[in-house]
Amino acid sequence: MTRAERTPARRRVLLASDRDDRSEDLAAILGNLGEVDQISTQDMPDSPAGRYAGVVVDIDLMSMNSVQAVRRKLTARNYQALPRLFVLGDGVRLESIQAWSLGATDTIRWPFDAEDILQRVRASFPDTAEDTTTSGQALNAGVAAATNVMVKIFERLPAGTPLTLDDVMQSELKIIKALRRTSLREWLIAINKHHRRSYRHCLLVTGYAVAFAQHLGMREDDQRRLARAALIHDVGKAYIPLVILDKTEALTPREEIELSKHAQIGFDVFKGHGEFPREMLDVVLHHHEMLDGSGYPDGLKGEEIADLVRMITVADMFAMLVEDRPDSPPMTNAAAFTVMESLTGKLDMDMVRAFRPVALGA
Numbered sequence: 001m002t003r004a005e006r007t008p009a010r011r012r013v014l015l016a017s018d019r020d021d022r023s024e025d026l027a028a029i030l031g032n033l034g035e036v037d038q039i040s041t042q043d044m045p046d047s048p049a050g051r052y053a054g055v056v057v058d059i060d061l062m063s064m065n066s067v068q069a070v071r072r073k074l075t076a077r078n079y080q081a082l083p084r085l086f087v088l089g090d091g092v093r094l095e096s097i098q099a100w101s102l103g104a105t106d107t108i109r110w111p112f113d114a115e116d117i118l119q120r121v122r123a124s125f126p127d128t129a130e131d132t133t134t135s136g137q138a139l140n141a142g143v144a145a146a147t148n149v150m151v152k153i154f155e156r157l158p159a160g161t162p163l164t165l166d167d168v169m170q171s172e173l174k175i176i177k178a179l180r181r182t183s184l185r186e187w188l189i190a191i192n193k194h195h196r197r198s199y200r201h202c203l204l205v206t207g208y209a210v211a212f213a214q215h216l217g218m219r220e221d222d223q224r225r226l227a228r229a230a231l232i233h234d235v236g237k238a239y240i241p242l243v244i245l246d247k248t249e250a251l252t253p254r255e256e257i258e259l260s261k262h263a264q265i266g267f268d269v270f271k272g273h274g275e276f277p278r279e280m281l282d283v284v285l286h287h288h289e290m291l292d293g294s295g296y297p298d299g300l301k302g303e304e305i306a307d308l309v310r311m312i313t314v315a316d317m318f319a320m321l322v323e324d325r326p327d328s329p330p331m332t333n334a335a336a337f338t339v340m341e342s343l344t345g346k347l348d349m350d351m352v353r354a355f356r357p358v359a360l361g362a
């Protein structure tokens with residue numbers, strides 16, 4: 001059975017809301033995914049485990065009373081494994097800090113954007129009924145784990161919660177398993193549903209990088225290094241304004257310069273941290289370097305660029321070429337690979353040749 005033929009996902013969602021003015025609207029949106037139990041925060045059940053895919057919390061995050069009431073529930077043992085989404089008002093940073101302190105898996109925004117909400121709920125609340133095959137479950141678990149890292153990079157990090165090495169490492173095995181049990185093609189279909197361009201890009205690069213490592217027969221340890229590097233390679237983009245990241249027209253030269261700062265910014269974020277291995281910092285800082293010295297930010301040449309960085313550069317560039325971009329239509333895999341082959345002197349051609357079956361097979 002192909003994924004498209006499987007029964008559509010149904011999730012049972014708990015909506016805990018003190019916002020009578022908008023809870024009906026939110027319940028109606030969530031209703032697209034399955035059953036919604038709409039309750040006030042005082043009525044939150046003591047044992048939600050096993051009954052719900054997750055809880056959506058819509059309260060006044062600036063009110064101590066409201067926060068305290070849900071904190072008691074959400075920190076109880078029975079709630080620990082339950083994914084939780086918090087509704088934030090428009091651009092209030094304190095709300096978001098409060099939400100992360102309550103263990104948010106992700107956040108959604110008011111005014112409500114139905115498509116955005118559904119996407120986030122699907123990504124955060126795994127639905128075992130969606131796909132009962134072992135491979136389907138492995139794929140769902142891998143995509144959910146990788147998406148979770150994206151949330152930590154693009155939402156939590158700029159709000160002030162540092163990304164830890166453990167945050168990234170926890171997802172690696174699930175990603176590797178997802179790609180081993182299914183295929184790169186299935187991974188690409190699953191992650192292409194994601195609406196944020198930066199998420200999609202990093203998930204795409206992760207898929208290509210891990211598939212590349214598996215194609216080369218690398219041992220599991222090295223596959224994990226590739227997954228880790230791919231997940232965080234664009235971490236600096238978390239600090240680039242969304243107007244640039246999600247712009248639907250071509251970037252101006254000034255915006256291009258702004259965007260290119262992400263490599264240095266990402267490195268600066270991690271270097272003070274001390275816990276990320278040196279090779280990860282190297283990937284974050286140097287994945288836009290070219291062998292002939294024409295890349296950025298340091299204009300490194302040849303041997304100065306490590307193998308791990310070169311592999312991520314190949315996966316990253318291929319992803320960029322086949323992606324939906326504002327300034328040009330997406331390329332076919334074959335056309336993108338031809339572009340890569342033409343970059344003699346810039347890319348490691350042995351690596352590009354080895355990447356061929358991965359590029360053209362998906």
Ligand SMILES: [Fe+2]
Binds near residue numbers: 233287
């Ligand atoms: Fe980048």
Ligand SMILES: [Fe+2]
Binds near residue numbers: 201205233316
């Ligand atoms: Fe990238």
